[in-house]
Amino acid sequence: xxxxxxxxxxxxxxxxxxxxxxxxxxxxxxxxxxxxxxxxxxxxxxxxxxxxxxxxxxxxxxxxxxxxxxxxxxxxxxxxxxxxxxxxxxxxxxxxxxxxxxxxxxxxxxxxxxxxxxxxxxxxxxxxxxxxxxxxxxxxxxxxxxxxxxxxxxxxxxxxxxxxxxxxxxxxxxxxxxxxxxxxxxxxxxxxxxxxxxxxxxxxxxxxxxxxxxxxxxxxxxxxxxxxxxxxxxxxxxxxxxxxxxxxxxxxxxxxxxxxxxxxxxxxxxxxxxxxxxxxxxxxxxxxxxxxxxxxxxxxxxxxxxxxxxxxxxxxxxxxxxxxxxxxxxxxxxxxxxxxxxxxxxxxxxxxxxxxxxxxxxxxxxxxxxxxxxxxxxxxxxxxxxxxxxxxxxxxxxxxxxxxxxxxxxxxxxxxxxxxxxxxxxxxxxxxxxxxxxxxxxxxxxxxxxxxxxxxxxxxxxxxxxx
Numbered sequence: 434x435x436x437x438x439x440x441x442x443x444x445x446x447x448x449x450x451x452x453x454x455x456x457x458x459x460x461x462x463x464x465x466x467x468x469x470x471x472x473x474x475x476x477x478x479x480x481x482x483x484x485x486x487x488x489x490x491x492x493x494x495x496x497x498x499x500x501x502x503x504x505x506x507x508x509x510x511x512x513x514x515x516x517x518x519x520x521x522x523x524x525x526x527x528x529x530x531x532x533x534x535x536x537x538x539x540x541x542x543x544x545x546x547x548x549x550x551x552x553x554x555x556x557x558x559x560x561x562x563x564x565x566x567x568x569x570x571x572x573x574x575x576x577x578x579x580x581x582x583x584x585x586x587x588x589x590x591x592x593x594x595x596x597x598x599x600x601x602x603x604x605x606x607x608x609x610x611x612x613x614x615x616x617x618x619x620x621x622x623x624x625x626x627x628x629x630x631x632x633x634x635x636x637x638x639x640x641x642x643x644x645x646x647x648x649x650x651x652x653x654x655x656x657x658x659x660x661x662x663x664x665x666x667x668x669x670x671x672x673x674x675x676x677x678x679x680x681x682x683x684x685x686x687x688x689x690x691x692x693x694x695x696x697x698x699x700x701x702x703x704x705x706x707x708x709x710x711x712x713x714x715x716x717x718x719x720x721x722x723x724x725x726x727x728x729x730x731x732x733x734x735x736x737x738x739x740x741x742x743x744x745x746x747x748x749x750x751x752x753x754x755x756x757x758x759x760x761x762x763x764x765x766x767x768x769x770x771x772x773x774x775x776x777x778x779x780x781x782x783x784x785x786x787x788x789x790x791x792x793x794x795x796x797x798x799x800x801x802x803x804x805x806x807x808x809x810x811x812x813x814x815x816x817x818x819x820x821x822x823x824x825x826x827x828x829x830x831x832x833x834x835x836x837x838x839x840x841x842x843x844x845x846x847x848x849x850x851x852x853x854x855x856x857x858x859x860x861x862x863x864x865x866x867x868x869x870x871x872x873x874x875x876x877x878x879x880x881x882x883x884x885x886x887x888x889x890x891x892x893x894x895x896x897x898x899x900x
Contacts, residue, residue, distance in 0.1 A: 438576050439822065442884050445570040446877060453566045453880075454549070454873060456486075457542075460558050461551040464540045467502050467525035467592050476502045476588050479524045483586055490568050492584070497604075499596035502588030506607070509568070509582045516890050517581040519610035519849070521839065522561025522617060523590030526553035527865045534867035547872055554871035555862035560616040561586060563857055563879030571884060579891035583610060587839075590617075593799070594839055601846040612812045612890060613849045615840060616879065618856025621702065621831055626824040626878075628816055629854035631731065631832030632840055634766030634803035636775045640668070640783065641759040642743075643792040651752040659790035661758040662743045668793070669760060671786050672736055677721045679736050679764075681782045687770045691732050699727050702829060731832035735765045761798070765834065772800035801838040802845070804852065812851035815889035820855060823882025855882065 446453070465479035466472040480503045484494045487507035497504040502525060529539035529552045537543035542551035549559070564584070571578065585608065589596055601608065621627040644661040645654075673679055691699075704727055710718055720729040729735070743758025745751035764775060780795050787793040806813065808830050820828040843849055857879035863869045 436888055438574070439885060439888065441574050442567075442570050442576070443881055445573050446566075446880050446884075449566075449570060449573070450873075450877060453569070454544075454876070456566070457549065457559060457562050457876065458551075460562060461542045461549070461553055462540055464529075465525050465553070465588065466528050467589050468528055473502075476525060480505050480586075480588055483524055486565060487584060490565065490572060492568075492582070497600060499589070499600065501596055504588065504596065504600055505584070505586040507582075507584040509578060511578045511581050515578075515580050516611040516893060517583065517609065518887065518890060519583045519585060519608060519613045519843075520561070520564050521613060521615045521843065522564070522584075522586045523557045523588065523839075524553075524561065524586050525588040525591050526556070526558070527591050531867065536868055539867075539869070544873070547874060548870040549873060549876075550868055550870045552869055554869050555619075555858040556864035556869065557590070557617045559871035559876055560857045560879060563876055564614075564616065564883045567880040567883035570880065571887075578887065580887045582887075583608065590839060594842070597839060598842055598846065601842055605847060608847055610847070610849060612851035612853055613843050613847070614816075614853040614855060614883075614886065615837075615843075616855050616857050617837070617839075618833070618854055619858040619860050619862065620856060620875075621829050621860075623859055623861075624826065625703065626820050626826060626828040627831045627856065628808070628813065628820065628828050629833050629856065630806045630808045630813065630830050631768075632804045632837055632854075633731075633734070633832075633834055634770060634772055634841070635799055635801045635836040635838075636764045636766060636772045636779065637797070637799035638762045638764075638776075638779060639759060639796040639798055640665070640762055641757060641794045641796070642668070642787075643757050643794065644790075645754065645756050648756050649754040651754050654754055658754060659788055660754050661791055662755060664788050664791045664793075665741070665743065665758040665760060668783060668787060669738055669741075669762075672738075672762070677719065677735075679734065681775075681778050682785070683778055684734070684775070687774065688734060688767055689769050696728065698830065699731060699832070700725065702727060702831065730834035732767050734767050734770065735834075737763050737765075739763050765836065766803050768803050768805045770803060772802055776800065799838075801836050801841045803836075804840050804844050805832075806850070806852050806854075810851055811893050812853060812890065815893060816853045816855060816886060819882050819885035819889045822885035823880075824878045853886075855886075857882070 463479040465476045483505045492507035492509045494507045539552035642661040642665045739761040741760040744755040
């Protein structure tokens with residue numbers, strides 16, 4: 434490390450480790466469940482807790498009301514000649530159910546085997562708090578911050594961020610930045626930190642098939658009307674073939690393949706197919722022919738049926754032809770696909786293949802475009818070096834198969850191209866499930882990475898006009 438400031442701040446982080454962990458435990462005790470209205474006061478309490486904590490760090494703070502759960506903003510300005518970094522996180526958490534599968538109360542944090550166990554420990558309170566405590570350690574050393582810092586912490590990420598788009602559009606000047614860092618993810622594997630440079634997009638639909646206006650006796654009307662469940666099965670079976678290729682007309686027209694250099698980088702990632710198969714409890718992995726498993730989950734589009742319903746499903750027999758049936762269908766998109774184009778293709782294809790004896794309704798539930806960040810940007814190189822300093826190991830570059838609409842919003846609304854997706858958690862942190870956890874070593878490494886990132890970004894010759 435060629436910067437003496439890093440060594441001094443890192444010593445403070447180590448010395449203040451226990452105190453920082455205690456503060457994290459206090460944060461985790463607040464049951465900020467955004468999906469359940471009975472927790473509304475607690476979500477507000479978490480927002481106010483953050484505002485008070487940011488104010489103690491010398492930041493100018495503000496709560497933005499959304500009509501639902503508030504957005505917390507903090508800013509520490511140092512100089513127009515320094516780059517501005519915007520840090521995003523979310524303080525809301527998933528519901529803790531099922532409670533009987535937790536080892537400890539999900540809102541009474543427990544430390545075991547180096548992990549803190551609590552709802553929100555990894556997703557995302559522990560990760561966003563690492564950035565805050567990095568600033569705390571830096572200020573305790575008395576150094577002037579090498580960047581301008583802005584924090585945006587929302588309370589609705591776990592319910593789809595319904596208020597964030599309007600917030601970003603209404604506050605573009607306030608949120609102007611040279612780079613955005615998002616720590617709401619994970620490393621590639623234990624001991625292998627990562628930078629995520631690509632995310633798949635999403636087109637999500639609810640398909641409903643309508644037949645007769647009421648349920649009918651299958652003996653009296655079988656052979657006279659089309660069964661909506663049969664029609665639904667017919668439709669769903671024609672969305673993909675047995676080689677996992679999507680059959681929607683013109684679906685692959687906009688799909689672009691990564692170059693051979695990127696494919697080789699993906700192939701070099703440590704991946705144990707047999708271990709994954711055993712972990713999942715499946716006989717074999719399955720997917721599109723001609724691609725390896727990591728390729729299929731990162732740069733190839735996929736289609737899945739997420740749920741299906743219709744007819745009688747309780748105990749015993751009930752001989753009916755149901756009046757309707759339905760399914761939820763999700764499509765993961767890759768560059769350069771657009772969710773609005775895929776939505777149009779999907780609807781047109783269903784109209785084409787649907788049996789004329791039934792009516793098919795399609796409702797769009799969600800849409801997000803894929804994100805692909807140039808991994809050769811200088812800001813990405815700065816992040817790579819910062820992670821190597823913070824974690825003691827050079828990170829790998831990965832594409833993730835999932836979708837994070839928030840990332841897409843920052844990319845498209847604010848126009849910030851350097852999106853630094855640096856996850857401090859681990860793939861087995863059990864987010865959204867019982868016994869969610871966050872390793873305390875990762876908490877400390879996250880703080881160190883944040884500190885190193887400020888210094889690395891400050892070396893770059895750029896700034897946002899008016900930042």
